Amino acid sequence: MSDIYDELGVKKLVNCAGTYTIVGGSRMSDESLQAMAEAAHNHVTIREMQAAVHRKIAELTHNEDAVITAGAIVGIYLCMAGCVSKKFGKPLKHISKEEIAKSEVIMFRAHRNPYDRGLELLGVKVVELGYPNNIDIVDEATLENAINDRTVGLLYLPTTNGGWVPPGALEIQKTIDICKKHNIPVVVDAAAQLPPRSNLWRFTEEMGASAVAFSGGKDLRGPQTTGVVLGKTELLRWVNENNFPNYGIGRMHKVGREELAGIYTAVKQYMEVDEEARLAEAEEMVSMFTSAFGPSDAFHFERAYPNEAGQPLPRAKLIIHKDGLQAEGLRDRLYNKERAIFSMVENGFLYVNPYTISMEEANYILDVYKEFNKEEM
Ligand SMILES: *Cc1c(COP(=O)(O)O)cnc(C)c1O
Numbered sequence: 001m002s003d004i005y006d007e008l009g010v011k012k013l014v015n016c017a018g019t020y021t022i023v024g025g026s027r028m029s030d031e032s033l034q035a036m037a038e039a040a041h042n043h044v045t046i047r048e049m050q051a052a053v054h055r056k057i058a059e060l061t062h063n064e065d066a067v068i069t070a071g072a073i074v075g076i077y078l079c080m081a082g083c084v085s086k087k088f089g090k091p092l093k094h095i096s097k098e099e100i101a102k103s104e105v106i107m108f109r110a111h112r113n114p115y116d117r118g119l120e121l122l123g124v125k126v127v128e129l130g131y132p133n134n135i136d137i138v139d140e141a142t143l144e145n146a147i148n149d150r151t152v153g154l155l156y157l158p159t160t161n162g163g164w165v166p167p168g169a170l171e172i173q174k175t176i177d178i179c180k181k182h183n184i185p186v187v188v189d190a191a192a193q194l195p196p197r198s199n200l201w202r203f204t205e206e207m208g209a210s211a212v213a214f215s216g217g218k219d220l221r222g223p224q225t226t227g228v229v230l231g232k233t234e235l236l237r238w239v240n241e242n243n244f245p246n247y248g249i250g251r252m253h254k255v256g257r258e259e260l261a262g263i264y265t266a267v268k269q270y271m272e273v274d275e276e277a278r279l280a281e282a283e284e285m286v287s288m289f290t291s292a293f294g295p296s297d298a299f300h301f302e303r304a305y306p307n308e309a310g311q312p313l314p315r316a317k318l319i320i321h322k323d324g325l326q327a328e329g330l331r332d333r334l335y336n337k338e339r340a341i342f343s344m345v346e347n348g349f350l351y352v353n354p355y356t357i358s359m360e361e362a363n364y365i366l367d368v369y370k371e372f373n374k375e376e377m
Helices: 004-008 030-040 046-060 072-088 097-102 114-122 140-146 172-181 199-206 233-241 257-270 275-290 327-335 359-376
Strands: 013-015 065-069 104-108 125-129 151-156 186-189 211-215 227-231 299-304 315-320 340-342 349-352
Touching (some): 046 227, 046 257, 065 072, 065 257, 072 114, 072 186, 072 211, 114 125, 199 227, 211 233, 227 233, 275 299, 275 315, 275 349, 275 359, 299 359, 315 327, 327 359, 340 359
Parallel strands (some): 013 340, 104 125, 186 211
Antiparallel strands (some): 211 227, 315 349
16 A cells, blocks of 8 residues: 655654654654644644643643653753743743753763763753762762752763663652752653553652653653653743743754644553553564574574663564674664665664564564575575
8 A cells, every 4th residue: 555655755664763853753653643643633822732732641641740841852952941940930031041951950870872962952060970880970969069059950861671771870769859848849861761651650650750751752652752751840841831832942953832732642552551461462473583493503582671761571683603794784684675664783683573572573574684694594
């Protein structure tokens, strides 16, 4: 069946890498797409639509408050701007560049990552603590001594079960407790930390962080252009104050009524996902791959856990036996198939990630690997 991608001449991909933004994150449900189409049919007041969606999402996720932003990065950016506003008690547009530049945001060096450029854009001073390794892990006294009357907030990058965050930071609960004592908001970047669904309220309601940002377009399966900020009204009211459609820095990060309808529906559905059934299906897919090849084949698969960013789901890791056969070469051959398969090489290894594929796609990918194995024998 011919579709919009065929009309545009854009290659369609079976994505077994994961919820990567470069290939569109995740796939929206028919219900969420339907909600977007319905929202597009009528005009509404954006502020009224935002208020309704924010209230419902806060309720669904057991949080005090919620703000929808143009992606998780914008969520973090607006949260840090909210921290500055909270400190000065006014919208960012009324705070001078000099005052912003003197405002300090604390980050552990182990948590610096390509998504935190928003801090630079905002113009705050980033105070880095510790090292991205385990030889001198930040302790409570180091954080205590870094907090002063210019500190406006702390940005934390958590990881569940490992993932790609190096050691070196003070642990999250201790960080939150110390910041709380000094009335400093902690903002958590948990963009890719789903599942488990309980993370939607764990960092904020259970641990006491002021805000947490999730990507709407990753596991939540909302519009790729959305971010979900959850947390305490005390900070989120300032996030809203600087947010679209108010004039100021948030005005250039607009989220339309269609996306608001789409992410609301996606969050509602996410709260109903059967997490055990999903894990069982992922395990079934992984075992299809691990049982298909053996030591006498050109390669075999083994179960790897946890997933790429530490999410509690397994994936299948390709182990190559044949001399001269390389992960990069296989990745390119998968991509060049008539029905193209997108996967990524991570630290030298190719994976099949059940995160973003259907059973039909898993079977197709397995058939292609079987064909490659035959060609290599
Ligand atoms: C994906 C990701 C982001 C960015 O999320 P967007 O919704 O694409 O803006 C930020 N931080 C981390 C840790 C991520 O994995």
